[in-house]
Amino acid sequence: MIIWRSTGPALCTAAVMTALLAGCGKMPSSSYQGYVEGEYLYLSAPQAGYLKSLDAPRGSRVVPGQALFAVATDPDAQALAEAEARTGSAREKVENLKEPRRQPEIARLQANLRAAEANLRLSLSRLRQQQALAERKFVSQGVLDAAVNAFDQATAQVEAARQELASYQSTFGRQAEVRGAEADLRAATALAAQKRWVVDSKAVSAPAAGEVAETFYRPGEWVPAGAAVASLLPDARRRIRFYVPETVIATFKPGQSVDASCDGCAIPIHATIDFIAPQAEYTPPVIYSRGSREKLVFRVEAAPGPEQAAALRPGLPVDVYLMER
Template identity: 65%
Template sequence: MRMLRQGGARLTTMVLALLLAACGQDDDRTYQGYVEGEYLYLAAPSAGYLQTLNTARGSRVRAGAALFAIAPDPERQGLEEAEARVQSAEEKLQNLKEPRRPPEIAAVEAQLQSAEAALRLAETQLRQQRALARQGFISQARLDEAIAAREQAAAQADALRQQLASARITLGRPPEVRSAEAELEAARALAAQKRWQLEKKSVRAPAGGEIVETYYRPGEWVAAGQPVASLLPDDRRRIRFFVPETVVAQLRPGRKVDVACDGCPNPLSATVTFIAAQAEYTPPVIYSRGSREKLVFRVEAVPTPQQATVLRPGLPVDVRLSGG
């Protein structure tokens, strides 16, 4: 009887141990994964010779740090030409908006007075020629010449009157002003385009991170849009791991997970940001403990910015889901 009691106690202890172990596995589940980096390939939009390379591969940079520059000679010359066109258009528009200067108006008035005097003389000569023609002293051709001279003098005087009236207008000439304004806007747009092209010849770091690789050396020709350096920002490192379909329903974006890796001083913290909508087979880089393939769901988590720098792309990690 005593032996039966001892055997029953041992059996109860084993059952409790199995139950606790099962609970522990459910509350503390660890899955294998790896670190993945999202690289930025930095390039200039226009071609040229690489003038400077301010950073070496493997170095860390801050956001806004100068990385490299392409020789900007053609773009600088184009900007100078565009800015000269802007200045010329501004002066032309200002000249049209301002009233004529007094010396210019005085010159037109003097020309008008001379034209009116010539008109009076032509009219006098025409009257004389008509009187002579009635008496038969001159031919019809001479009379026609006098008529034409008078009409020419009248037209010249009328043109100068119109010119003087236009010169005295203080608000400028609306059609010409609108045309000059359109030319100025076009010149400014061209200058802005040339300025943008010149600024983009110098490339700065869009975010803080690590320069992974450089592809050119100073003096080499770089084609338009060809990457000169690749940057791994600190906020572009991802923890990618895989969980079975029995666990994926318990995960939600925003859940915290613990990450451990060989050589990491302390467990790291990450936040789940992505859960795949479809299942897939276990990838070759993940070695399951069983011999059969299992369907798993890909999950991605983002580490904290302070801890991201210790995670190298491709590094194997263990992700633990603890608690709810």
């Protein structure tokens, strides 16, 4: 429970305190002054451009993923289209290299092989005839050499036609060419992804639920790269900050629950301590008196529950109580 700060007579305040304490059976410790603190997010686009739209004006509440603003994508959109076109061309090239030739082309090569084999048989027959005539001294050695040369050429043509047919029946190109085309495809895909990120990053959405605290540009204005266009106060980053004397700081621990009251608050604000400053707010002298030591205070921060955080306004004064169970 919380002890409410009242603007009425002291007697009324005492009566309310007595009633509350009797009802809950707990004794609060002394109150500590503090305020609500907001930790803002300053949202920007990594690329410069003209502000195209401001989808969430200041003061509006947003949910995660809701559009906040967008920067014009020209000429990055054209660069993305070019990169995607190059990616498609590289993909078609890889698929073409991996697939076998068309059937009419293979039939043509098979016919070429049959013609080369027929020519080889004819060359062999002529060679035998010339050899028989050369043995009887009916032809000169030059005629025999020409027949041998024709046979060798026919043999080479058959082998060339056979190898070409085998290549067309498997895949077009060698494996090294396929790997090179696949590398080109990966490079084009990476470039397209980079261009797509540039375009997508110019449309900024809310990373968390909260309130748009301020906007710094209007549609049509030039926004430099990295310049904040809007500030967002997430509900989860509204905190209660208060100060505790050094005489009692040892009684505060992370994870402890505290209650806070404020002017106009209808119900207590429940929060959980999650940070205690490791040192005092100001640097004391190396040797100081007991009187100066009593002035030391430590900053303590507590996170309110999500159901109450959205209603807290930064700068709102609060009185915090550490409830003793």
